[in-house]
Amino acid sequence: MTENGKASSRPTVADRGSSAAIAVDRLVKVYKQTRAVDDISFTLPRGSITGLLGGNGAGKTTTIAMIMGLVLPTSGRVQVLGHEMPDESASVLGRMNFESPYVDMPMRLTVRQNLTVFGKLYAVKNLADRIARLAADLDLGDFIDRANGKLSAGQKTRVALAKALINQPELLLLDEPTASLDPDTADWVRAHLEQYRRDHNATILLASHNMLEVERLCDRVIIMKRGRIEDDDTPESIMARYNRTTLEEVFLDVARGRANGAKEAVR
């Protein structure tokens, strides 16, 4: 259903992608005069890690928010794990999770209390064991009984990741998961995400400004600019197409409007 309350009836990518983790079809979001997301479509197979790249205001966060059901599209469709969002969100919210810089965990609650509350919200079985496992995996043991507000940025990110993994989600949406982390902690978080994907065949959609992170983690990259999809392929293919050796150079080409020239030069 869109913000107008109308369900689209066109046969679409979403219909073909009912077995996909995410199927986005002709998605549009308009805020007053601004087209934040402008007619984008993509399908993410289960078990994939996809990076959503783009500068500030490219539409990444709005796209992820529409996939989560936090923002209603102006038009278009989103299917998550075979269910229409946001109308059938009750069927999938327990099977997905997210981490975003736009939200925090309650500051006065300890890490253990926060994980307990969210574990109960997600109806996690053997919750104490699950929290103990996450504490071991994410190295939370030293501060698990400390208030969330008294943690460092790196510790808070690990706690947010623990909350995002509490229900062992099939689909994980991450918005800037390593922002404000030192290189060591960021690397450690990436390694853990890779491990989680391997162990659970989970699907991960990751919005990031960190090109090295995307190169390392993602088997597919979607580059957005001004609400539209500028390119969509494997990192290697995109770099080859732009005749660049890093995604950062590709990003700069796209951001500074040199994308067409770079592609033309390759041709």
Next chain:
Amino acid sequence: MTELALHRGISLHRIGAMILRYWYLLLSSWPRLLELLYWPALQVITWGFLQLYIAENANFFARAGGTLIGAVILWDILFRGQLGFSISFLEEMWARNLGNLMMSPLRPIEFLLALMVMSLIRLAIGIIPMTLLALFLFHFNVYALGLPLIAFFCNLIFTSWSVGIFVSGLVVRNGLGAESIVWTLMFAILPLACVYYPVSVLPVWLQYVAWALPPTYAFEGMRALLIEKTFRTDLMLEALMINAGLLAASFGAFLALLRSAKRHGSLLSGGE
């Protein structure tokens, strides 16, 4: 499937999780606990002494002992009930946790039910000591009202929840810029609900407005009980019917405002 249809299948464990979340918060913060006790105690002491003074100088109030202090206690049930609901909600906005909750399997109706339970818990923490103070300092035993007290309480708490649900919806839609409405909206009801004076004092046209508000029936009912020693069941039943309509309307308004927030992207910002 409509958004309303998703509210079937209410989960008690999710409601319990939210109550646990607010309970952890209360226990972690002594200023929050103190705030629950401090203001009701101050209210009852101030108005209790005023009642004593008036009773010494006015024959009517000597006869109608307890109407002022009774009104203060009932008003606090109404006001504190709404604040107990709304502050728990605001905690999520202050903590920037609303997005986490909206993305979890928690449903809006479960969230609201948890806030209702928390308003009862917060109310009990503030009001029970207040009533004991009234008993020991001014010999006013609100519990002596007996069963009618339950009727007054239910009608007032239902209204407080309706207002709490509505203002929470306004905050969801407009962000913390709308926070002041949480603290002030109930005061718009104060003069019209005839907390400290009978409805007959109002101009006739304003009396129609007063009778549209369920708290008016509770305060009139309390005065009838204390002054005329009569329990007006008719007043309580009428208030209950209006409250049922108000609760349904406020829930509908909350869902509409939540939908509007999703349309405007307000859940991502939550600020001013």
